[in-house]
Amino acid sequence: xxxxxxxxxxxGKPGCHxxxxxxxxxxxxxxxxxxxxxxxxxxxxxxxxxxYWEMIPVTLIDGVQHDFWRVDERRLRxxxxx
Numbered sequence: 755x756x757x758x759x760x761x762x763x764x765x766g767k768p769g770c771h772x773x774x775x776x777x778x779x780x781x782x783x784x785x786x787x788x789x790x791x792x793x794x795x796x797x798x799x800x801x802x803x804x805x806y807w808e809m810i811p812v813t814l815i816d817g818v819q820h821d822f823w824r825v826d827e828r829r830l831r832x833x834x835x836x
Contacts (some may be wrong), residue, residue: 757834762791763814765806776811776825783830 764780766773777793784791796802796810806812809822815833 755835757787757789760789760816760834762789762830762834763817764791764793765796765802765812765814766793766810767795767797770810772823773811776813776821779825779827779830780813783827783834787831787834789834 762780762784764773764776766776780791780793783789794802796806806822811822811825812819813821813825813830815830820833821829
């Protein structure tokens with residue numbers, strides 16, 4: 755599977771410095787590899803807030819949880835097949 759065949763989802767919330775750090779890594783890797791990604795604010799969903807509150811930022815690849823708290827760039831690239 756080519757990197758661009760994947761999709762990254764980043765769960766976070768406003769004012770979260772770890773989320774800001776994770777966003778920078780995800781955005782850089784996704785842009786370089788041509789991978790679509792989205793960011794979701796957990797404060798807009800009671801379900802997502804209950805599920806991810808203690809772990810944000812949380813990164814999913816193709817709907818499967820990949821990382822939480824921090825995003826390791828090398829690990830993300832490897833998971834995307836880069």
